[in-house]
Amino acid sequence: MRVALIMTIDLTDQFTTETASDIDALFAGRTAPEDFDTLTALESEAIHIFREVAGEFERPVIMFSGGKDSTVLLHLAIKAFWPAPMPFPVLHVDTGHNLPEVLEFRDRLVEKHGLRLVVASVEDYLADGRLQERPDGIRNPLQIQPLLDAIADNRFDAVFGGARRDEERARAKERIFSLRDAFGQWDPKRQRPELWNLYNGRHAPGEHVRVFPLSNFTELDIWRYIAREDIALASLYYAHEREVFHRDGMWMTPGPWGGPDEGSPLQTKSVRYRTVGDGSTTGAVLSDAADNQAILDELTVSRLTERGATRGDDRVSEAAMEDRKRQGYF
Amino acid sequence: MSTETTAQPDLLRLATAGSVDDGKSTLVGRLLYDTKSVLADQIDAVTRASVDRGLATPDLSLLVDGLRAEREQGITIDVAYRYFATPSRTFVLADTPGHVQYTRNTVSGASTAQLVVLLVDARNGVVAQTRRHAAVLALLGVPRLVLAVNKIDLVDDAAAVYRDIAAEFAELTASLGWDPSAVQSIPVSALHGDNVAVRSENTPYYSGPTLIEHLESVPVDAEPDTVGLRFPVQYVIRPRTPEHPDYRGYAGQVAVGTARVGDPVVALPSGVRSTIGRIDTADGPLDAAQPGRSVTIVLADDIDVSRGDVISSVGDAPTPVREFAATVCWLAERPLRTGARVLVKHGTQTVQAIVDTVESRFDEQALAVAPAPEELGLNDIGLVHLRTAGELPVDDYRASRRSGSFLLIDPASGNTLSAGLVGNALEAVRTVAGQPA
Numbered sequence: 001m002r003v004a005l006i007m008t009i010d011l012t013d014q015f016t017t018e019t020a021s022d023i024d025a026l027f028a029g030r031t032a033p034e035d036f037d038t039l040t041a042l043e044s045e046a047i048h049i050f051r052e053v054a055g056e057f058e059r060p061v062i063m064f065s066g067g068k069d070s071t072v073l074l075h076l077a078i079k080a081f082w083p084a085p086m087p088f089p090v091l092h093v094d095t096g097h098n099l100p101e102v103l104e105f106r107d108r109l110v111e112k113h114g115l116r117l118v119v120a121s122v123e124d125y126l127a128d129g130r131l132q133e134r135p136d137g138i139r140n141p142l143q144i145q146p147l148l149d150a151i152a153d154n155r156f157d158a159v160f161g162g163a164r165r166d167e168e169r170a171r172a173k174e175r176i177f178s179l180r181d182a183f184g185q186w187d188p189k190r191q192r193p194e195l196w197n198l199y200n201g202r203h204a205p206g207e208h209v210r211v212f213p214l215s216n217f218t219e220l221d222i223w224r225y226i227a228r229e230d231i232a233l234a235s236l237y238y239a240h241e242r243e244v245f246h247r248d249g250m251w252m253t254p255g256p257w258g259g260p261d262e263g264s265p266l267q268t269k270s271v272r273y274r275t276v277g278d279g280s281t282t283g284a285v286l287s288d289a290a291d292n293q294a295i296l297d298e299l300t301v302s303r304l305t306e307r308g309a310t311r312g313d314d315r316v317s318e319a320a321m322e323d324r325k326r327q328g329y330f
Numbered sequence: 331m332s333t334e335t336t337a338q339p340d341l342l343r344l345a346t347a348g349s350v351d352d353g354k355s356t357l358v359g360r361l362l363y364d365t366k367s368v369l370a371d372q373i374d375a376v377t378r379a380s381v382d383r384g385l386a387t388p389d390l391s392l393l394v395d396g397l398r399a400e401r402e403q404g405i406t407i408d409v410a411y412r413y414f415a416t417p418s419r420t421f422v423l424a425d426t427p428g429h430v431q432y433t434r435n436t437v438s439g440a441s442t443a444q445l446v447v448l449l450v451d452a453r454n455g456v457v458a459q460t461r462r463h464a465a466v467l468a469l470l471g472v473p474r475l476v477l478a479v480n481k482i483d484l485v486d487d488a489a490a491v492y493r494d495i496a497a498e499f500a501e502l503t504a505s506l507g508w509d510p511s512a513v514q515s516i517p518v519s520a521l522h523g524d525n526v527a528v529r530s531e532n533t534p535y536y537s538g539p540t541l542i543e544h545l546e547s548v549p550v551d552a553e554p555d556t557v558g559l560r561f562p563v564q565y566v567i568r569p570r571t572p573e574h575p576d577y578r579g580y581a582g583q584v585a586v587g588t589a590r591v592g593d594p595v596v597a598l599p600s601g602v603r604s605t606i607g608r609i610d611t612a613d614g615p616l617d618a619a620q621p622g623r624s625v626t627i628v629l630a631d632d633i634d635v636s637r638g639d640v641i642s643s644v645g646d647a648p649t650p651v652r653e654f655a656a657t658v659c660w661l662a663e664r665p666l667r668t669g670a671r672v673l674v675k676h677g678t679q680t681v682q683a684i685v686d687t688v689e690s691r692f693d694e695q696a697l698a699v700a701p702a703p704e705e706l707g708l709n710d711i712g713l714v715h716l717r718t719a720g721e722l723p724v725d726d727y728r729a730s731r732r733s734g735s736f737l738l739i740d741p742a743s744g745n746t747l748s749a750g751l752v753g754n755a756l757e758a759v760r761t762v763a764g765q766p767a
Binding site: 024026027030031032033034036037038040041042043044047048051052054055078079080081082083084085144165166169172173181188191192193194195197198199200202203204207215216218221242304 | 339340341362407408409410411412413415420422434435437438441442554555564565567569570571573574577581582583601610611612613615620622623624637661673675677678731732735736737739744747749
């Protein structure tokens with residue numbers, strides 16, 4: 001008896017035929033590189049992971065934040081199933097504190113690829129009292145419950161994330177297939193060994209598996225890949241003039257999370273974002289890098305990691321990321 | 331140095347091995363530091379944490395030990411992955427814990443490694459743990475080894491010490507089946523950086539490459555290609571769109587060999603033959619696809635192929651079997667006994683199986699093979715006979731790490747129980763064991 005069965009995808013449920021012709025247009029006129037270089041090897045690994053999940057799980061979903069890593073993730077997923085449409089919907093956890101450029105970009109991408117978008121909204125939870133605003137105003141930790149509820153409500157059994165192991169010490173310990181219990185928790189001491197390229201996706205009802213196809217990409221690989229594939233990103237990744245104020249060593253955009261702060265008035269600066277997260281915790285860096293090549297040049301000489309430079313939430317404690325992951329964060 | 335004229339792939343996957351106090355964390359920290367892979371805010375964070383703990387100097391192990399429990403106990407618990415790059419190559423390093431009881435982590439880290447850096451402390455030389463690790467790495471078929479003779483600055487008459495350790499290691503690895511050209515010994519001081527990125531003036535007796543020079547130049551296409559094409563089918567791509575009404579492509583990653591347009595192939599286990607009509611990618615078609623490349627194969631004939639099947643070259647296609655001998659590295663707390671019901675995951679296929687017999691156990695302490703154990707416990711390596719509910723087109727692991735490897739999975743909990751190597755891979759360590767396997 002064969003245990004693994006091929007999963008048939010009902011395309012009519014999620015996609016139109018117009019979508020399919022867009023997919024052809026997306027890669028028209030390209031030539032496959034004969035060389036098996038680093039980027040092609042990383043791409044092949046990610047594509048292999050997408051196809052394994054499509055073959056073994058019932059209801060996968062791609063987490064999409066509008067950031068560069070999830071945009072690359074989506075690009076790879078679409079490539080993996082070409083010329084058929086990508087057989088997954090996308091899930092956005094909207095904190096209500098997103099920068100407007102991110103939401104515009106999300107909606108444009110959804111329309112362009114004919115994706116089915118599921119939105120889990122932190123604002124909804126705040127409105128009906130299921131969550132309460134934190135004293136520090138930071139909403140990143142508040143994403144966990146809407147995320148886990150969306151996974152449970154939609155019975156998603158595999159949840160793709162764009163996390164990379166080079167981002168953070170705790171993420172360096174993460175498996176490509178990461179089993180989460182019914183509470184979405186990560187237990188670093190009880191991880192399954194990952195052997196060869198054989199991924200074990202078995203899970204009990206109620207459990208799910210987080211899947212990280214970009215595990216072995218570094219920030220530099222991501223940018224090289226964006227440049228090579230000519231992937232369109234949210235505009236705030238590229239240097240632009242913006243009114244910002246200084247807080248905790250970062251350049252913040254004012255918004256519902258406050259600002260400008262007393263003693264730190266608005267200033268117009270040429271900045272760009274290295275990561276896109278909640279507007280209350282993500283800062284911009286001073287930069288003149290307005291295109292992919294300039295960003296690659298800038299990264300090569302940068303002495304700061306992207307998270308160290310622009311993410312307030314990782315500075316909370318030595319184990320901030322590990323603690324959030326244990327609670328069900330991605 | 332490599333003398334090959336072909337372009338070297340620019341990604342090398344490596345792992346570390348060695349015992350607890352041989353300076354493994356320091357060497358990994360040194361590799362990251364010397365390749366400028368540690369950035370200022372990471373150093374700052376480690377410095378802050380070290381000051382909080384009342385340490386006088388930054389504890390660089392905090393750079394790599396990412397979990398609370400690891401920092402509390404000052405040990406490495408689980409495999410972590412590190413990334414560094416030089417102008418000529420990118421490296422993915424599986425950083426594995428050194429504790430004797432964590433053979434499972436060595437197995438995990440080394441299963442995909444093209445090269446393993448095995449550390450010894452120059453003051454201790456080749457110890458039992460070195461021999462155990464070398465045996466496990468031989469079993470797993472790791473193509474290349476580096477012996478890093480660390481703390482070389484702490485021994486008197488370093489030249490003689492290094493020469494003796496390197497010679498003993500060369501003898502050990504030759505007996506385990508490595509070609510001498512696949513093994514490189516380097517005297518290093520991870521603490522001071524001698525011969526890691528910078529050639530040391532303290533080792534005039536050593537004329538070979540630094541560790542980084544060696545990692546940059548070692549050929550990575552050294553996997554023996556002793557079998558032809560093996561292409562496990564992951565997923566059938568059928569768009570059913572107006573543009574592609576009849577498209578039927580087999581998506582997968584080339585596991586072994588090379589797929590070429592026009593080559594005759596056979597689908598396993600059915601045995602039906604066809605020819606590779608096209609090799610598709612989203613970026614356009616390819617004439618050929620090498621191991622590791624994810625592609626979609628379109629066959630010339632409309633035959634029945636689905637997930638779990640293997641598209642194979644015709645001349646040396648494996649005969650699908652329902653019974654086979656296998657070497658297993660047992661990774662679970664629950665012991666393995668005769669009669670156990672398990673799942674076998676091989677390639678893209680998962681089938682039910684029964685363990686017919688547990689034939690022998692490899693004694694890592696004595697480096698000997700003991701027949702007919704009652705059970706295999708955590709970290710044990712042994713030979714078993716498996717009977718499967720469906721046919722599997724397996725190759726012997728010694729012929730192919732990819733098509734000869736499998737997992738055993740607990741059907742109840744879903745946990746991964748063991749790394750599986752088709753055939754009696756223990757024979758590879760027979761010489762060092764000193765008796766037939």
